[in-house]
Amino acid sequence: MMLIFQVYKELLKYYGYQNWWPVHEGQNRIVEVSVGAVLTQNTSWSNVEKSLENLISANCLNFECLVDIDLEVLKNLIKPSGFYNQKAKTLKELSKLFLSKENIEREDLLAVKGIGKETADSILLYALDKPYFVTDSYTKRLFYRMGFIKEKISYDELQSFITESIPKDIDIYKEFHALIVKYCKELCTKKPKCGGCFLSCNFKKVV
Numbered sequence: 001m002m003l004i005f006q007v008y009k010e011l012l013k014y015y016g017y018q019n020w021w022p023v024h025e026g027q028n029r030i031v032e033v034s035v036g037a038v039l040t041q042n043t044s045w046s047n048v049e050k051s052l053e054n055l056i057s058a059n060c061l062n063f064e065c066l067v068d069i070d071l072e073v074l075k076n077l078i079k080p081s082g083f084y085n086q087k088a089k090t091l092k093e094l095s096k097l098f099l100s101k102e103n104i105e106r107e108d109l110l111a112v113k114g115i116g117k118e119t120a121d122s123i124l125l126y127a128l129d130k131p132y133f134v135t136d137s138y139t140k141r142l143f144y145r146m147g148f149i150k151e152k153i154s155y156d157e158l159q160s161f162i163t164e165s166i167p168k169d170i171d172i173y174k175e176f177h178a179l180i181v182k183y184c185k186e187l188c189t190k191k192p193k194c195g196g197c198f199l200s201c202n203f204k205k206v207v
């Protein structure tokens with residue numbers, strides 16, 4: 001069986017660097033990534049893009065505006081990404097946190113209503129350059145199918161398992177997560193396209 005780090009190397013060889021997280025020209029990376037991490041919950045990135053563009057057009061992709069803006073106006077701006085009632089409140093709370101504290105820690109983010117572990121770790125890794133590996137349903141699906149983990153595993157267990165298996169390097173953390181997402185959207189999909197798979201995986205023998 002391949003080692004976890006070999007999976008990373010194979011994915012990188014096949015797809016190349018993903019250079020996440022994409023940020024619009026002239027925008028503040030910390031703000032845009034943090035806002036994007038909230039908006040992307042339970043929706044596709046194309047819907048997030050529409051909301052981000054609305055915020056940019058309204059000159060509101062900054063923490064000061066997000067705190068001050070009328071809640072109903074904010075809901076309307078982020079409507080394309082769905083769940084806008086909760087997401088608008090979360091964005092306001094998150095912005096208040098960023099404006100009130102310099103060194104944001106994981107527990108600060110988790111204390112904001114609407115921010116779970118995956119969102120918190122996305123902000124920590126991609127906005128704040130802190131070494132938190134982001135795991136999600138794609139990560140779980142791929143590593144379960146490849147035989148690395150059992151089907152039922154908690155977020156923390158999966159995160160520890162991966163970080164213990166790869167070098168502690170934020171660039172690797174960023175790329176590996178992005179590559180897993182890309183791979184699981186293209187090949188290791190719900191109904192996997194094992195014929196085109198280049199990973200050494202026994203799952204293809206049983207699907």
Ligand code: SF4
Nearest residue numbers: 188192194197201204
């Ligand atoms: S062989 Fe199939 S199940 Fe295994 S990693 Fe490749 S696409 Fe996924």
